[in-house]
Amino acid sequence: MTSVAINSSIGKSKLWKPPIVGIVTFVLMLFAIALGHTSMVLIEHWLGHERTYVASIFMGVGAIVLLWYGVKSKNESLQTWIGFFAGLIIWMTWVEFFYMFYGRANWGMLPRMDGPDGLSVSGTFPEYMIMGATIGILLMQCCFYTFDKDTRCNMFLWFQKKLGLRDGLGPSTKKAKDRNYAIITFMETIYVTWFCYAWNLLCFDPGLVGSDDLFFALNMTSVFVAFVWSGYCFSRLLKFKRTSTALRYAIPVGSIFWISVEIATKWNLFTEIWVHPWDYKIEMTVIFGAFLTLALLLVMAPKKPSELGKARPNLNLGEQR
């Protein structure tokens, strides 16, 4: 398809324009997070713990090979999809399953207990206790992105503006054509997931916030902040026209929104059907089908030439919507 034809198809499309692009990518992201949980449960169930630990090494290698293809591609849309899936797989395997191995099998950590009599196993499994301890590394990395003049993440750009760093850092040395969206999406997926996990885990840690008033207040505040933050970002997402950019932006929007979902499940407000796929086969099959359909629709959606690597406009600040 030529650039002219592509542009023409975008213009004629009644479906792929704001706010549809934003809504579809947001819903897709929520399904992806739910299905990510389901995948882990299914892998553990099918392979058993011991084999899962070994398999996770190779699944992660497979994701890196996938990423390698993505990085080599000139197609921004393909780069974004590959970066996202590779990030998701690496998080599940090299992070979560590895932590699971260390916590449960190697170091012999005991599960944290919950409930009025302290005899119920808490959802903060050993791997999440370890993950909670990585907050310092996460913040250190966040410092790098805060002080990096080439970062294009809106949150860090906002920090730079508020901290008066823009003049000191100078203009970005990278233009849009210099950026590889596979590795950007890959790192974005991992960092956003890590950040949201850390946020939830800190607010759930009884050693830090107890289990009474402070716990309640902090988690209520979290719900409020997550709703406002994700709501604000969602309102911006609704204006997106390019599916690749929308998909990248939907990663933090969906993940920040999910913080409230995790808190709601911690309060037993509803059942996490995505971690009990055997009990909710039909529901999870429907969610999986919906995810595939939305992903297929996004893949087949008309693209701008820049998304297909035909040509890329030179951008200095921010991403093109």
Add this chain to the structure above:
Amino acid sequence: MNRITRYFVCLAAVLLLSDMAFAGKLKLPSGMGGVPDIGAIPCEVFSNMMQIGPLGTKRSLLTWAEGYYFAKSGKTIDEILADAQEAGTSWDFDSLTGHLVEYCAADPQALTSAAVIDLGGRLLSVSP
């Protein structure tokens, strides 16, 4: 003492007693994993803990058992196992904890101490 004062005195007494009862219950520092007394929990809870933290849970109950056996026999676990070895029975971490796990899986209503006592029956019977 008027009626209101009596109510307050009674209320204070109840609060004091409930506080004493609360203070009497051992609690772990809240960030920690595990339970304060692994020997005094239902086997069902032990089995649930086993699913999430198998190695740590087994080790925790074995440590409790070692203390119990020492109190009963005056021997450390290594001495008890050496006696068992002489009597022709070989035990290691997996077989010792495996016995506890199997006992609990078979009888979820029992306390974990019953599993420890059952294992102790086998270990200490051959230890002079």
